[in-house]
Amino acid sequence: MGNILCGVDIGGTKLSVALVTDDGKVIDKCLEGDHTEKSECGLTDQIKFNIRKLLKRNNLTESDLCGIGIGCAGHIRFSDGTIITTSNLKGFKGYPLRREIQSGFEVPVILDNDANAQAFGEFRFGAGRGYEHMVFLTISSGIGAGIIINKSLYRGFTGTAGEFGHTIIEPGSDMMCTCGNKGCLMAVACGMALPHLFAKKLHEGKISKIELPADFDFSKVDGKLIKHGLDIDDPVSQEIVSEIGHYMGIGIYNIFQALNPQLIVLGGGLLSWGDIFLDKIRKTFYELARDMIFDPVEIKLTEIGPDAGVIGAASLSLGKC
């Protein structure tokens, strides 16, 4: 087998397939946005087709690949490469995606949760290089995470370890997560919480500097709108970022107490909020952890950048090189 990696990132808006060097650089990639409309077979064929297309246009063959890594949002049973549930795609409940892709290739195919893939990418090529134990958290519309223990991904029994987003940190909260529970980290501290928080602040009489139409649909409040609010010194946006930063600080403190990692790496869309967000996360974390930090714990930003999805997915096949 060769030493080029292939990464497939099945996202909520884009299907990305890339060829990646074994030191984590994207050689070539293709992006498509119509994959969420496809059937199980349709998406499987699209992935196979795109991998072959990329190989061909780079004058490569399958024998140049180490393996194919696929990252997909949702609950993945790692042992048999099955998508148990995913909210991005239609169907795909209990779908053996790894087996279906593997049927088209000789090189090993690995399917994992997208946050696990990014965590491993970060560990191999990014902020986590050289660390033994680290946790990667992605904070965007939802919260995903991956755990590196003893320089390997820790996936747990089914393969769903690292679902810190579903840990309950505010049992009395009225904020509901897509999982059906109230008060889990994902309900209170990511993009999902923004519509509720924004509407609540206005309802409490807070004045926002963001100009909104009279019939504004609050379900449209997202990280970008809040970023715009920060840019114009909107006090409502600042309060929301502070509140979410506070909860993320608690979430990271809980991870610190549970797993005692050396490093926590943060990625995801909400980090574009900048220092006001990161400072609040760190402030809450250090206020809680205080004299219980016996060896330095670092909280860093992702370093593998905008191609984190495919680079992470590609990194999954590194053990197969």
Place this chain on the structure above:
Amino acid sequence: MGNILCGVDIGGTKLSVALVTDDGKVIDKCLEGDHTEKSECGLTDQIKFNIRKLLKRNNLTESDLCGIGIGCAGHIRFSDGTIITTSNLKGFKGYPLRREIQSGFEVPVILDNDANAQAFGEFRFGAGRGYEHMVFLTISSGIGAGIIINKSLYRGFTGTAGEFGHTIIEPGSDMMCTCGNKGCLMAVACGMALPHLFAKKLHEGKISKIELPADFDFSKVDGKLIKHGLDIDDPVSQEIVSEIGHYMGIGIYNIFQALNPQLIVLGGGLLSWGDIFLDKIRKTFYELARDMIFDPVEIKLTEIGPDAGVIGAASLSLGKC
């Protein structure tokens, strides 16, 4: 080296030293209750003396031992065998106990947190036999835990992983933990919470069937008093057990989401409350986990019994046999 294990359990009320077979049976042990008054050197000498005494009275020599395992409550830096902090003993901050004990013996000495030791004992000899990933939780006056990942203890960077007791699950709580934070699992869901909860219930006008003197010191409310309350159908005790069970259910749910273990084993004094407690823990856990359990998760009681402290400590040396 031989195949007999030596376990030392430095508890809050007793110092226990035992010889244990390599299948987890206590051969002989000695208990002393004066160790918490001793100096660092005094306790070190007491441990060395008791190990030698036990060997002698069983017609054994050091060459019959695999190693000596020591379990101690508190934060332990595993890499250098140092007690960082412990609330049971006077002094011992940054004390290199492993090195000091090792100076008296040729066989390897291992020092670890007492809950880690019990977790490993449970994995090798108790409810965790044959599992790959498990978490052990001990619920008594405080909460301790140990994590088994890939059939090994996972200790984290410093050695303090598994401090689920200090994870925040009720940020708005007024209940304070010894760590200085409010609303961590230990503040709301173990023996430490009982005085506050009991006084609060009476203050709210609840009537307890437990007969208490007029000048009763509520700081004396402990697990045994609540157990007595359960035995006489005291509604206040029942409410408290239900409340603590609910929070423990949340704590265990959070562990499930974070680590996706196959098994969670519960031990510690409060489990003597019986089914009313365990049923509430399980009820809350399953209500939260619902359709997110994709492979069975077991919640079991400890099986290594009253000698769990020394058996767990002894098990630490198993890797050295």
